[in-house]
Amino acid sequence: xxxxxxxxxxxxxxxxxxxxxxxxxxxxxxxxxxxxxxxxxxxxxxxxxxxxxxxxxxxxxxxxxxxxxxxxxxxxxxxxxxxxxxxxxxxxxxxxxxxxxxxxxxxxxxxxxxxxxxxxxxxxxxxxxxxxxxxxxxxxxxxxxxxxxxxxxxxxxxxxxxxxxxxxxxx
Amino acid sequence: xxxxxxxxxxxxxxxxxxxxxxxxxxxxxxxxxxxxxxxxxxxxxxxxxxxxxxxxxxxxxxxxxxxxxxxxxxxxxxxxxxxxxxxxxxxxxxxxxxxxxxxxxxxxxxxxxxxxxxxxxxxxxxxxxxxxxxxxxxxxxxxxxxxxxxxxxxxxxxxxxxxxxxxxxxxxxxxxxxxxxxxxxxxxxxxxxxxxxxxxxxxxxxxxxxxxxxxxxxxxxxxxxxxxxxxxxxxxxxxxxxxxxxxxxxxxxxxxxxxxxxxxxxxxxxxxxxxxxxxxxxxxxxxxxxxxxxxxxxxxxxxxxxxxxxxxxxxxxxxxxxxxxxxxxxxxxxxxxxxxxxxxxxxxxxxxxxxxxxxxxxxxxxxxxxxxxxxxxxxxxxxxxxxxxxxxxxxxxxxxxxxxxxxxxxxxxxxxxxxxxxxxxxxxxxxxxxxxxxxxxxxxxxxxxxxxxxxxxxxxxxxxxxxxxxxxxxxxxxxxxxxxxxxxxxxxxxxxxxxxxxxxxxxxxxxxxxxxxxxxxxxxxxxxxxxxxxxxxxxxxxxxxxxxxxxxxxxxxxxxxxxxxxxxxxxxxxxxxxxxxxxxxxxxxxxxxxxxxxxxxxxxxxxxxxxxxxxxxxxxxxxxxxxxxxxxxxxxxxxxxxxxxxxxxxxxxxxxxxxxxxxxxxxxxxxxxxxxxxxxxxxxxxxxxxxxxxxxxxxxxxxxxxxxxxxxxxxxxxxxxxxxxxxxxxxxxxxx
Numbered sequence: 057x058x059x060x061x062x063x064x065x066x067x068x069x070x071x072x073x074x075x076x077x078x079x080x081x082x083x084x085x086x087x088x089x090x091x092x093x094x095x096x097x098x099x100x101x102x103x104x105x106x107x108x109x110x111x112x113x114x115x116x117x118x119x120x121x122x123x124x125x126x127x128x129x130x131x132x133x134x135x136x137x138x139x140x141x142x143x144x145x146x147x148x149x150x151x152x153x154x155x156x157x158x159x160x161x162x163x164x165x166x167x168x169x170x171x172x173x174x175x176x177x178x179x180x181x182x183x184x185x186x187x188x189x190x191x192x193x194x195x196x197x198x199x200x201x202x203x204x205x206x207x208x209x210x211x212x213x214x215x216x217x218x219x220x221x222x223x224x225x226x227x
Numbered sequence: 228x229x230x231x232x233x234x235x236x237x238x239x240x241x242x243x244x245x246x247x248x249x250x251x252x253x254x255x256x257x258x259x260x261x262x263x264x265x266x267x268x269x270x271x272x273x274x275x276x277x278x279x280x281x282x283x284x285x286x287x288x289x290x291x292x293x294x295x296x297x298x299x300x301x302x303x304x305x306x307x308x309x310x311x312x313x314x315x316x317x318x319x320x321x322x323x324x325x326x327x328x329x330x331x332x333x334x335x336x337x338x339x340x341x342x343x344x345x346x347x348x349x350x351x352x353x354x355x356x357x358x359x360x361x362x363x364x365x366x367x368x369x370x371x372x373x374x375x376x377x378x379x380x381x382x383x384x385x386x387x388x389x390x391x392x393x394x395x396x397x398x399x400x401x402x403x404x405x406x407x408x409x410x411x412x413x414x415x416x417x418x419x420x421x422x423x424x425x426x427x428x429x430x431x432x433x434x435x436x437x438x439x440x441x442x443x444x445x446x447x448x449x450x451x452x453x454x455x456x457x458x459x460x461x462x463x464x465x466x467x468x469x470x471x472x473x474x475x476x477x478x479x480x481x482x483x484x485x486x487x488x489x490x491x492x493x494x495x496x497x498x499x500x501x502x503x504x505x506x507x508x509x510x511x512x513x514x515x516x517x518x519x520x521x522x523x524x525x526x527x528x529x530x531x532x533x534x535x536x537x538x539x540x541x542x543x544x545x546x547x548x549x550x551x552x553x554x555x556x557x558x559x560x561x562x563x564x565x566x567x568x569x570x571x572x573x574x575x576x577x578x579x580x581x582x583x584x585x586x587x588x589x590x591x592x593x594x595x596x597x598x599x600x601x602x603x604x605x606x607x608x609x610x611x612x613x614x615x616x617x618x619x620x621x622x623x624x625x626x627x628x629x630x631x632x633x634x635x636x637x638x639x640x641x642x643x644x645x646x647x648x649x650x651x652x653x654x655x656x657x658x659x660x661x662x663x664x665x666x667x668x669x670x671x672x673x674x675x676x677x678x679x680x681x682x683x684x685x686x687x688x689x690x691x692x693x694x695x696x697x698x699x700x701x702x703x704x705x706x707x708x709x710x711x712x713x714x715x716x717x718x719x720x721x722x723x724x725x726x727x728x729x730x731x732x733x734x735x736x737x738x739x740x741x742x743x744x745x746x747x748x749x750x751x752x753x754x755x756x757x758x759x760x761x762x763x764x765x766x767x768x769x770x771x772x773x774x775x776x777x778x779x780x781x782x783x784x785x786x787x788x789x790x791x792x793x794x795x796x797x798x799x800x801x802x803x804x805x806x807x808x809x810x811x812x813x814x815x816x817x818x819x820x821x822x823x824x825x826x827x828x829x830x831x832x833x834x835x836x837x838x839x840x841x842x843x844x845x846x847x848x849x850x851x852x853x854x855x856x857x858x859x860x861x862x863x864x865x866x867x868x869x870x871x872x873x874x875x876x877x878x879x880x881x882x883x884x885x886x887x888x889x890x891x892x893x894x895x896x897x898x899x900x901x902x903x904x905x906x907x908x909x910x911x912x913x914x915x916x917x918x919x920x921x922x923x924x925x926x927x928x929x930x931x932x933x934x935x936x937x938x939x940x941x942x943x944x945x946x947x948x949x950x951x952x953x954x955x956x957x958x959x960x961x962x963x
Contacts, residue, residue, distance in 0.1 A: 075491075122422070122510045142492045148504075151518055155505040159451050177477050184498060185473030188438035192304045194503040197480075197496040202448035205379065205488075206363035207413070208386025209406035214362060215414055216448025216494070 065140035065175045066224065072143030073222055076200030077212065080222040082170070085110040091223045092116065092132055092165055101125060101161065102132035103152045109134055109167050109225050120157065131161035131217070135198075138173035138224070139180045142199050145222065146180065149194035158198070164217040166198075170226045228651055228902075233692045236902040243567045244909055247383035251375065251564035254382045259555040259889075261489015262607065268491065269481070279478035280611045283546035286470045287536055293436040293469045294527065300439035306501055306523035310466070317528045318349035321428070321461055324524050325355055328459050330425035336443070336450035337361035338430030339377055339549060340528060341463050343572040343585060346428070358420045360449035362413050369396055375565040377574055378487050378551040383564050417449070422510035427457035431464035432548065433479060434525070437472040441525070443497040444483055446490075450497055458507050459522045460499075466527045467545040473498075479548055482609040487550040501525075535584040540620040544580030546610040553577050553604035553614050558861075558890035559597045562909040568597045576604045576614040583621045592625035596903070599894030600768050601861035602805065616813060622770025626650040644766060645773035653692040657896035658769035661761035661778070664734040667702035675701050694904040697941070700735045707733045707740035711756040714744065720753035721842070724833070725789040727782075729800035731933040733760045739948075742955035743799050743830050749846040749956045750837045755794070759785040762803040767810060768895050779806075779814040787822055796827035799951065801931050802895065804829040805862035829863060830951055831872040831931075838878065847954045850881030856923045857883050857950065858914060858939065860932035861890040872931060872950050879954055884923050888914045891930070893938035907938070915942035929953060 073080050081091045088110025101120040102112050116132050117124060125131075133154040137146035145166045149155045158164045174180050180197070187193040202216030212218055228236075266272045286293060294310065301308045311317035325333060333355055335341065347357045347368075359368045363381035367374060370392050374380030381389070390403050393412060403409050429450050433442040441462050443450045454460050470476070476498075484490040502521035509516065535541045554560045554575030557568070565574025570582030570590045576598050583591035598618035608614060629649040644650075644659055656663070667674040677683050678699045687693040707728045724747060732740040744754045763778035786796055798804035807827045811820045828836070838844055855876065859869030876883045892910025897903050918928055918939070928947035930936050939947040 119515075121513045121515065122508045123513045125508070126418075126422075126510075144492065144496075149499070149518075150504060151506060153506050153515070155451065155503070156455050156508060159448060159455065177480055178474075181474050181477050181480070185435075185438065188435075188440050188473055188498070188500045192439075192500045192504075194440075194497075194499045194501070194505075196451060197492075197498065198494065199492050199496075200494055202446065202494050204362050204410055204447045206361070206366065206381055206447075207389055207406040207409040208384075211407050211410040213414075214410055214447035214449070215360070215417070215452050 065173045066170045068175070069138050069140040069143060069173045070224070072140060076143045078143060078200055078220045078222055080224055082224045082226060085225055085227060088167060088223055088225060089113045092167070095163075095221045096132060096165055097129035097163060099124070099128055100130040100132060101128040101157055103134070103150065103154050103157055105134050105167055108227055109169060118152070120153065125156050125160040128161035130163040130165060131157040131159070132165045132167070133158045135166045135168040136172065136195065137180055137183065138168045139177060139197065140173055141176040144180070144197045144199040146184070147196045147198055155196065159216050161217060162213065163219045163221065165221045165223060167223045167225060170224050228653065228692065230689050230692065233902040237905065240563060240567055240902070241905050243563050244905060247375065247564055247566060248562050248909065250383050250385050252561050254379060255376070255555045255561045255564070258488045258551070259561070262486055262552060262555065265485035265489045265491055269485070275478040275482055276609050276611055279482055279609055280546065282470055282475045282478065283610050287467060287542065287545050289471075290466060290469065290536060293471060294466065297434060297436040297439060297469055300437065301523075301525050304439050304500055304502070304523070306439065306525060308525045308527065311526055311528045311530070313530050314344040314528070317344050317463065317526050317530070318346055320526055321346060321463070322349060322353055324459065324461055325350060325426050326353065328425055328522070330355060330459070332356040332358065332420065332424045333426045333428055334358050334360050334421050334424040334453050334457065335428040336430065336445065336453045337364050337380070338428065338463055339572060340430055340465050341428065342374065343530065344463065344528065346463065358417070358424070360417050360421060360453055362410065362447060365413060365417060366392065373566065375569070375574065376551060376554060377549050377565070383566065421452050421456050424457050426459045426461060427453035428461045428463060429453055431462050431468050432483070433476055434464055434469050435471070435473045435476065436469055438500055440473055440498050440500045442476055443495070443499065444493050445497065446494040448495060451495060454497070454499060454501075454503060455505055456508050456510070458520055460501050460503070461524045461526060462501070463526045463528065466529055466532050469527070483548055483550050486552040486607065486609040487555070531585045538584070540617065541580055541584050543612045544577060544584060544617060546612055547577050547581070548610060550609060551575065552607040552609065556603045556607040556889055558601065558603070558888065558892055558910045559599065559906055561889070562906055563597070568594055570594060576618065577612065579621045580617040583624075588621065588625050588628055591621050595621055595625065597906070599890070599897045601890040601894055602809070602865040603861050603889040605865050616810070619767060619770055619772065623772045626654065626770050644771060645777050646771050650771065652690065653900060654769035654771070656691050656693070657899070658766035658771040658774060660765040661730055664702065664730045668704065668706055668734040671702040671704040688901055692901040693899050694901045696904060697899050700731070700937075702734050703737045705737065707737050708756050708758070710737065710741060711744060711754070714754075717748050717751065717753040721751040722795065722837070723753040723755070723793070724795045724797045725755045725757050725786060727762070727786065727796055727798045727803060727827070728756050728760045729762060729798065729803045730760050730765070732799045736933060736949070739799060739952055742949070742952040743797070745957065746834060746847060746951055746955040747797065750834065750842040752837065755789065757785055757789070762806050763814065764802050764806045765895070767806065776814045779811055783815055783819045783823060787819065790822055790826045795833065796823070797830055797833050798827055799830050799949070800933060801829060801860035801863035804868070805866060808866055829868045829871065831875050832868045834954075835871040835875050838875065844879055846956065847879055848956060850876065850879045852880060852882050854882045854926040855884070855929050855953070856886070856918045856926035858886040858891065858918070858928070858930040858935050860930070860935055863931055869931070875954065876950060881953070884926060886914055886917045888917065891932070891935040891938040893934035895934050898934070898938060908942070911938045911942050915939070918943060
């Protein structure tokens, strides 16, 4: 809604990520593994990336147990969509655990395809509405790190990640 | 209200002001400024608000059908929908769910509806350990205090007081000093509790009937953990949270954070179509399980809402999305917060509707008078609820539910109103200000001497609750109407107007009325002064709707023939201009309201129009760089007509600095009332401070509203005046 006019949505998306304190790298699929390795802290947990979004580096453990989740410094997942107007990442609730992996670590690294970035909320909700109605899917639209102002000042990192990094994949 | 009750109410307000006022003011004013900044970035803010409003209107209209659609969707997803009649019914259901899974611990994310139900207490009665995981709610749970704000519940607590609380309760092994220390300590503590929990309870900001999706607007991530870490999810929501489709979330998603805390969007918008598809997490056995083991219960709560849906005046309350914009934009709330301006569960302007509908009239009547009708929340509300009107109606109902008092005879002669016996004497006095003003003027100056005497002052305070620290208005023997009768006609006028001589202008601040007439005449306008001068604003603000309607009809009968004859209506007092525009819609039939609204102008709006259309500004007093500090009236700002005053002053060469407080705090009778005097002064001091800086301290003070002028006169050492007196020919009141 804000200012999607002109420019491709990815440019706006990258600007808005920065507004919400999310760092990013833009890479080709074969650069994803290195891009994750550059920012991820160990121990790291993750879920296998969907086809076309590259590979996880070897040190990222998949199928984490609850204690792995609690101990993780970094969680690596894909995001289904990016929403340019808000720098939001759509994190699906999947059986392999995108939701807990993206939630428990101090850092979340999200891998999203540039061509999955939509301009604004109307496009995002229209895409998600179809999925919710058809498959009963659940998605969290995450914008920036978790935050609270309940303790007398703004603090990033309340119950969720303290930092977020987006790896934007140009296919 | 007895003088004893007034005194105890005043004492309670003073205590809240002293202990919580600073923290509440800092936070709410920060949110409020954030709202202005954030909505300014939207391309079509007004369009989004209209869309949000239409979706809510439609959803409430079709609610029974939508609930049935939702039930089908939830059941198709593998969950259960329970429609609870009231709090007891809802609690009973949740208790059974918890008992069925042998739940020992329930973790909760923030939910006002569960506070309304007192769900925590019900579960604790069964021996269940209930833990709030929102950090603010948890602080309050530890401190055993109630929320003071619907979005930021611990807004009244400072960082220091939270640190003290944690030290005392938990004796932590490291010192907790910064907000980050406190947050990390709470995260750790709560993380352990969430890991061991059996059931997760959330609220719901919206529920979509087409898919059974629960939308949660949060920032901390506790709602995500509450759902993910537990196998059984219970979402508790009022029935009004149901909207037709996922796509309908759009305007709400873009408006709720901006309207509330001034965030473009909160960190997390959870769109859950439960049971969710994440694996279960068992922290004891350190194993993950199948998503198929998850269970979901949606508890939709009526608890008075379906009756509100049938109530033409309370229905709008159900459109509320609990964003807190009405709290943050309210000058009184900014000073006292929800512990004074709130009921059992809800706080701020819209709380009157919620508490009246959910708890009952008595609960709402306890705090409802803190709404002065300033209307600053009206534009802030993302779903366009007429919150002042809800407050007025509930006040009217509360008035009518009171029993007759022994002292009614005291004000009987002064109160020829349409109200039943039993209406509070103080309210009847202020509501019948027309009679008082007429008598005061007829017997001036004697009436002024009597009213100003210490004996009368003490009696007024004891019997009527009129605070003795306030100066009463000074009535003028010569009214504006009698002065104007002798005016010669303007020869060959360009336009003709009828000036509405509001009660203040006609009987007290007559000079500003004379200045208005002179200014208009100088611009080539023929001015007739109308007969009626009581708009109905005074009784309306006391909740005396029938009396206000009777006055509105008299005004329309008086003014509309002039309008039909081609004259425009010009109004000096902003609150009366506003009642013609806004509240007459509720008091008059549609045609009369439209005619009044379309043809009436605030005096500077009219002067601006004349200048734009070729009238010569040299007919008015030039500013020559004269420095003024201007405070516009709250209702004027809501209508967006304050800009005409600054535009005209600029154009005439005045150097204008403006205030940016939401309201002066006087608000008609509010600041005169003994029980609210301290709140009124606290609000007013913010304005006085803005006009006492190095930049503004030497400027001449001008303000458009009578109340604002009274308040500024009480709080500043220098006098204040209406801007029309500055610009009218033969200027009066210009500090040369």
